[in-house]
Amino acid sequence: MPDVKALLERLRATRPWLDHLIRAGGRYQAQKGDYFAAGITYFSVFALFPLLMVGFAVTGFILVGHPELLTTIHDAVSKAMPGDLGVQINQLIDAAIAARTTVGVIGLVVAAYSGLGWMANLREALSAMWDQRHPTAGFLRTKLKDLAKLVGLVLALIVSVGLSVIGEGSTTGRVLGWLGIDDIGWVGTLVRVLSSLLAVVATWALFVWVISRLPREPITLRSAAKAALFAAVGFELFKRLGAIYLKAVTNGPAGSAFGPIIGLLVFIYFTARLVLFSTAWAATAHENEVKAFVPPPDPAIIEVKQAPARGPTMSEALALVGVGAAAAVGLGGLIRRRRRRD
Numbered sequence: 001m002p003d004v005k006a007l008l009e010r011l012r013a014t015r016p017w018l019d020h021l022i023r024a025g026g027r028y029q030a031q032k033g034d035y036f037a038a039g040i041t042y043f044s045v046f047a048l049f050p051l052l053m054v055g056f057a058v059t060g061f062i063l064v065g066h067p068e069l070l071t072t073i074h075d076a077v078s079k080a081m082p083g084d085l086g087v088q089i090n091q092l093i094d095a096a097i098a099a100r101t102t103v104g105v106i107g108l109v110v111a112a113y114s115g116l117g118w119m120a121n122l123r124e125a126l127s128a129m130w131d132q133r134h135p136t137a138g139f140l141r142t143k144l145k146d147l148a149k150l151v152g153l154v155l156a157l158i159v160s161v162g163l164s165v166i167g168e169g170s171t172t173g174r175v176l177g178w179l180g181i182d183d184i185g186w187v188g189t190l191v192r193v194l195s196s197l198l199a200v201v202a203t204w205a206l207f208v209w210v211i212s213r214l215p216r217e218p219i220t221l222r223s224a225a226k227a228a229l230f231a232a233v234g235f236e237l238f239k240r241l242g243a244i245y246l247k248a249v250t251n252g253p254a255g256s257a258f259g260p261i262i263g264l265l266v267f268i269y270f271t272a273r274l275v276l277f278s279t280a281w282a283a284t285a286h287e288n289e290v291k292a293f294v295p296p297p298d299p300a301i302i303e304v305k306q307a308p309a310r311g312p313t314m315s316e317a318l319a320l321v322g323v324g325a326a327a328a329v330g331l332g333g334l335i336r337r338r339r340r341r342d
Contacts, residue, residue, distance in 0.1 A: 024281040027129065033280065036125030037272035043118035044268045050114060053107030060100030070097070119146045119153070125272075127216040129279035149214055160206040196236070204232035211279050219282070227282035234274050242267050 012019040063070045073093065078086045096103065123146065207228035212219045245263050282288065 023284040027280040027284050028277050031128040033276045039121045040272040041269045043121055047114040047118055050107040050111035053103050057100045057104030060097040115150055116146050119150045123214050126214050126279050129276055130215050130283045132217050156206050156209045160202040200232050200236055203235050204228050207231045223288055224282050227278040231274055231278035
């Protein structure tokens, strides 16, 4: 059988990208990347519910200021669900609007708590991929830093989503319609290509910020640029697969109920794994491994292989004295007998 290990070593020596890939995978596994990805997924899902509460509260304030919208919603519910069911749903809508302040405050508090937990887990995961040995700061100081990074991430996400929306075909299609050139065939193809590129650029910029600025010790943007491009392309491909999945599972009643939830969990989990692996890829680049933290060697332990010589015990000393005395008596008797013979 061929020596697989020797063959792999030869391939790694001749193909730097393969060597880098294996080193990145080793860093990801050694730093428990799947464990951190699961934690990020948990806090992401946990943060969705308070965000929905905040969204409901904001919607309630909007509907109170625009009663005509509320009337339209009531009419739509009554037409879609006539009878007592429609009345009950309209009553629930009115109750939610009446409790909008309480729901909003509770949602903001829980969202802040879950958001800080999400950010702390994400920052620790990214720091672990970089193998950083950062000193432990105080609890309040750490939470304030996490809050500042969370605000920065939200702003970066808004910019990224805004660029993606600008690059969407529907938005650019309306712009082309206003310009009167939407009927030209090659223009539509060019717009779709440019829209995809703009979406990748927006996602790339977001991942550059995440990989370089969210670890406990910031990294240079240059170190994160290549890894962020890998993550952005993978994210766009996975996003398109997610859209295909949603279309496939929403045909049946069971799929409509559970398919989006399962799809959301899978999407968040694999996105977290993608970001963490990309960070491990950046951390295992040769220019970064030179600057990596090298832990001190373990303390040397001196073990004595042979027990040191020890003196005789009291019983052994008495036995030796007795044997010596008996030997002396015996030797003296032998000498006296020889003298008598002589």
